[in-house]
Amino acid sequence: MDIFAQLTAEISRVVLGKDEQVRQALCCLLARGHLLIEDVPGVGKTTLSQAFAKVTGLSYQRMQFTSDLLPSDILGVSIFDRNSNAFHFHAGPVFTQFLLVDEINRASPKTQSALLEAMAEKQVTVEGETRILPTPFFVMATQNPWFQSGTFPLPESQLDRFLMRISLGYPDEQSERRLLAGGDPRLVIDELRPLLNAEKIIALQAMVDKIEIRDSVLSYVQRLIAFTRQDSHYAFGLSTRAALALIQAAKAWAMLDGREYVLPDDIQLLLEPVATHRLKPAADSHDDGPDLIKRLLSQVPVVV
Amino acid sequence: MKASESRHSILWLLLAQLSAMLPLIAVLPVWIVAVWGASAWWYWRIISAGYQFPAAPIKALLAVAAVLGVYLSFASLLALEAMVAILILALILKLLELKTERDQWLVLMLSYFVIACGLLFSQQIIDVVLALLQITVLLLAQQAMNRDKTKAVIMLRSVGVMALQSLPLMLMLFVIFPRIGPLWTMPLPGGQGITGMSDSLEFGDIARLSQSGELAFRVRFEGEPPSTESLYWRGLVLDQFDGRRWTRNAWPARNKIPAPAVSAATVKYTVTLEPALHEWLYVLPMGTVDRRDVYYTTQHQWLSKRPINGRVEYEVSSQFVNGLPDGNGDERQNLQLAGGQNAQARALAAQWQENIADASDRVAAAMQFFESTPFEYTLTPSVLGPNNVDEFLFSTRQGYCEHFAGSFVFLMRAAGVPARIVLGYQGGEFNKRDNYLLVHQSDAHAWAEVWLKGQGWVRVDPTATVAPSRIRLGAEAVLKSQSGYLKDSFISLRRFEWATRLRLFVDNINYAWARWVLNFDSDTQASFLRGILGEINPQRMFIAIMLAGGIPLTLVAFFSLRLPSQKGEDLAAKYYLLSCKALARRGVQRQAGETPEQFLARVKVESPSWFDWLAMQTKLFSECSYYSQQSEAYLQNLQKLKRFRRPRKWLEQTSRRGLER
Structure with missing residues (x-):
């Protein structure tokens, strides 16, 4: 184990x-x-x-x-x-x-x-x-x-x-x-x-930095944040720091999974804990946090 | 670069070097191969077993020894072969100071130059094919220097692609690059080796020449070619006799006169002369040559202003006439006979001069004499002593055309009729495949011309009376059975029908090559460009270059500008999405927000029959898109992903495998 x-x-x-x-x-x-x-x-x-x-x-x-x-x-x-x-x-x-x-x-x-x-x-x-x-x-x-x-x-x-x-x-x-x-x-x-x-924790943190994240996943992250910035359901879009946080978290998650690379699944899994508190529904929208994340996950294509 | 990789490229370099110099072995001393072997071995020990590079004095010694060796082999350093030998030795000895990558480049580039040097010696199509092969090896070596250890096949592919890409540029340069005349001329190689006509004649010369199967020239007629009997390719006139040798008197031979006017009833043809060292052109009398660098002389010869050095092509219009006009034919030069030899012949001629008043009757009497005497027409006549004409006419009676022509002219001059020898070729071989005439050295011929008042110089061919079939059917027909004929040539295979056909086919290719590529000189270029542009002026040239060069470059620019976006396009994603589309047509739709793994999990539940296939595609796609990018594995995965982007293909393969099992 x-x-x-x-x-x-x-x-x-x-x-x-x-x-x-x-x-x-x-x-x-x-x-x-x-x-x-x-x-x-x-x-x-x-x-x-x-x-x-x-x-x-x-x-x-x-x-x-x-x-x-x-x-x-x-x-x-x-x-x-x-x-x-x-x-x-x-x-x-x-x-x-x-x-x-x-x-x-x-x-x-x-x-x-x-x-x-x-x-x-x-x-x-x-x-x-x-x-x-x-x-x-x-x-x-x-x-x-x-x-x-x-x-x-x-x-x-x-x-x-x-x-x-x-x-x-x-x-x-x-x-x-x-x-x-x-x-x-x-x-x-x-x-x-x-x-x-x-x-040990410092060593593990250093290992996280070495986890590979390929362009295809990075562009998925970019599509996600771009979507929040354009879509009318969001009061404001996700910041660059949010995207960085998402990537860093995904790397750590991949390591916890025993992988050396990040999958889009990691991004999806971590989108809710990482992004919910950074997002706000638009004033005329009746969505709450989980709805906003669900919308992101379903609308943004993973593979283009 | 890792040691093993650099060794790999070094091996290629040595191979390239060897392949560049190997075909030149034919003209170079064999010991050069030994030098290469020793140098290559030494260099290999340097990089693999830690041997030392030779010290400067040793290198100097080797260089001096190499030059000395070349001098001893060629007895000169200024002959072309010797110069090429020195170049190759320099290239070989460079191995002993091959330390940096720059040195390797130098060796490679010099090898290209050596290949080009090889074409100095011969430019037949087969040489060009060989050169292309050599260049391929060099290009592979160049690739090996610039990339990791790769299979030759893969390198070959990229070399091929690059060569094809550079092809349009090459063609364009071939067509429009200015043909600059040579800055200096080298004595062309082969002057000694290749048989050809010389400007003097002794009994036996032409017989010897006839044993060569070398090509002298090719002729392409406009319209119907004349019959073989009338094809007397007049080359040069010999009018000076020293008792043994016929030579030409230099002064009248070079007196320029205007080119003859030929009437409408002419034969038009193009002659492509093989490289030879002489200044005269072969023409059917009387003809005009359509070229600027030639002139016509009083002896009705066409001479080139510069020695013919290399292949020449010229167009002629000829009109068959019975006499070549010359007002001063009876001058002493044409009656000159040296010394007091050949008394018997002189006596016979004196008899004719005494008994027969009319010059043309004396000619007829001589012809009658040749007809009635049992002469033997042979390639291997007996060797004649000092009274050669007497011996030939009255005792041996074996001779080739120069014997007949020579003794006929002797008799005529002795009988007071101005006469001279004409050298040239007679007849030729028709290549029916492309309808042109091949004239070989074996068609070399000598005949006589006598000057008759009112008619000028009239051709008389005593050989025609002795061996009429020589003229009617060509030398080949008469001499085929004789042992000496073409004995030192591979076209002695002529006796086989298929061999002749093959030979003519190959010659067809060579002729086309010579006509369209080798002879593309400044004249042809100018007329070609004029044909395209209408007239040649800077503006039109500029437009032509822009069109010819601009379009390919625009295409290149277009593709190279397109490439990044193509690279940016994720091919793996493209094929994966195609796979998903294929599955959607079969009723399983992937949601945009679904990751490949999620989709795979759903398919496993919803339509398990596709699971295996999708699992494979998902794995390949993930490896391509998300895992670390290993170039070769990536490409393999991508290929596989592409191949099975539709499940049908995969099903076929698995079912086939199932059946096999």
């Missing part, structure tokens, strides 16, 4: 029936992206992220975002040390390899943007001094759907910084029954073995 299958198997001891999402999270990590999990409370978002952090063997920090959180609470702050008569920087929780941000949309936009900058640049600037974040740096954020109360929805530009947005959904009947019967899954998390470490 290869390492990815082992990983998935290990995590599914805690998160039952969510193999697909586990795989997507792994793909996200290997593609050097960040993951946004959006769902109602209580379906296992936090459990998944904890299990994931444990199994990947990365240093782990968890933050609960609230409306009164300040940027310095994330990034760190310099405090005057009386003994040495100087300011000393106290690193915030962002200085870690695996950062779990719970309920990111509860924080104020100012705080959100502080984090999002760190995610994009992989470095933070505090009081005029630039500090490099550890590598790998992987953020897994959860948020409640925007229709829930007390939220500041992330603007499009910031959503764009997440490679993927996935949702977990309610577990199927069997898995739920097993969950209910099994007692508190959090107890099991402590038993999980770390199967990877930082070096």
Whole structure:
């Protein structure tokens, strides 16, 4: 059994029936992206992220975002040390390899943007001094759907910084029954073995870059983004960064599949997690996210 | 380049070099092959076994030795053969300093030049075919230098395509490229080897010449050709006798007179002369030659202003006349007889001079003498001593045409009748396939002309009285049975009917080649261009070049501009989509947004009978479109994808395989 299958198997001891999402999270990590999990409370978002952090063997920090959180609470702050008569920087929780941000949309936009900058640049600037974040740096954020109360929805530009947005959904009947019967899954998390470490993940990320993607697939990606820009059902088209993200994710996905090249199937499979949060239906359209993706998949020819 | 690949191209290079020089072995000393073998072996050891390149002194020594060897073989360095030999030796010894790719190119380009040199010696169509083969080998070597190790067949294909592409340009250059006269002339090779007529005559010369089957010239008549008996191809006049040799007196021979006016009742024909070293043209008397670089002399010969060097073609209009006018025929030159030999003949002639008053009666008496004496017409007459005319006329009585003509002229001069010898050819062989006349060296002939007051120079052919069939049927008919006839020529196969037909067929091709290609000189070119353009002026030439060169170039530009878009067009996708279309006609429609794998999965469920075929096509397409691009595997996959783009083909093949099983 290869390492990815082992990983998935290990995590599914805690998160039952969510193999697909586990795989997507792994793909996200290997593609050097960040993951946004959006769902109602209580379906296992936090459990998944904890299990994931444990199994990947990365240093782990968890933050609960609230409306009164300040940027310095994330990034760190310099405090005057009386003994040495100087300011000393106290690193915030962002200085870690695996950062779990719970309920990111509860924080104020100012705080959100502080984090999002760190995610994009992989470095933070505090009081005029630039500090490099550890590598790998992987953020897994959860948020409640925007229709829930007390939220500041992330603007499009910031959503764009997440490679993927996935949702977990309610577990199927069997898995739920097993969950209910099994007692508190959090107890099991402590038993999980770390199967990877930082070096291995960096090596795997480098391998992703070597996955081949041929012109025929690239032109399919171009057709996809061109379609969103021309079709009247979309408020605005996908950005070039979105296309880059799609390709990077597809490469990682191909590697997870044990292939050295990208198939259009990879693109199709990843289109929903990668593109849904970057698309918006046109004002006069009654489509929602999944409809927009379905439209893309069915209308854009794979082979021309 | 990897070592094995460079070795592959080196092998090709050596092969090209060998093939370029091999046909020249016929004219070169054989030891050159040994030099090549040694150099090639040495070079091979250098690249494969780490031998050293020779030091500069050794190379210098080899070069000097090579030049010395050439000098010893040819006794001269300035003959064409010697120069070619030096070129080839330089090419061979270059192997010993073949270090960079540039050197390899030099060797290849020089090899092309050597092939061109080969054509200096002979330009028959067979030589051209051979040269084309050699060029093919060189082109293959050139390919091998520029690409990875590839099968010869594949290289041959691309060489062929490129050669075909360059063909229009070649034709255009052939037609419009200006024919520049030679900047210098080389003594043409073969002057010694090829038999031909010389400008002096001794008994036995023509007999020797007749043993050669070489072609002298070809003639194409306009309209009905005259009968063989009347075909006296008059070449040059010999009027100087030194007791043994007939030569021509240089001065009157070159006195220019205006060309004779020929009346309407003429025979028109075109003569294509094979390369020979002389200045006279063969013409049926009396004729005018339609050329600017020739002139007519008092002896009614056509001479070329420059020595004829190479193949010449000229048009003649001739009118058969009984006497060639000459007011001064009775001058001493034409009665001159050297020394006091041949007393017997002189006595006989003196008798005629005494008894017969009229000159034409003396001629008749001489002819009567030749008719009544039992002469033998033979190719291998006995060798004659100092009194050659006497010996021939009164004791051996064996002779060829020059014996008869020579002794006849001697008798006539001794009898006071101005007479001279004419050299030329008589008769010829008709190639019925293309209706032209072939005149061989074996048709060489000598006859006499006597000057009669009021008539001028009248042709008298004593051979005709002795061996009438020689004139009526040609030399071949008379001499076929004689052992010496054509003994040193492969056309001794003439006695077989099929061989003659084959020979005439080959000559047909050669004649066409000579007429349309080799003889395409500046005159022909000008008249050809005039035929197309109406007149030759810069504007029209410019338009012609634009049309002839512009159209091919536009086509090339069109295709090369088209190529990128063709390349951009994904052929694999094209064939895959054709496959899908074929399946759609059979009721399974692929959705645009379906990936090949998804479609395949659906087909597996919906119409499993097509699954195997589609699985193969999908796999091929995926390999072509999505996997890494390996050039050869890609092409193979693409071919297969194309071949089976319709399921019918695949079904046929599988069912056949099933049956075989």
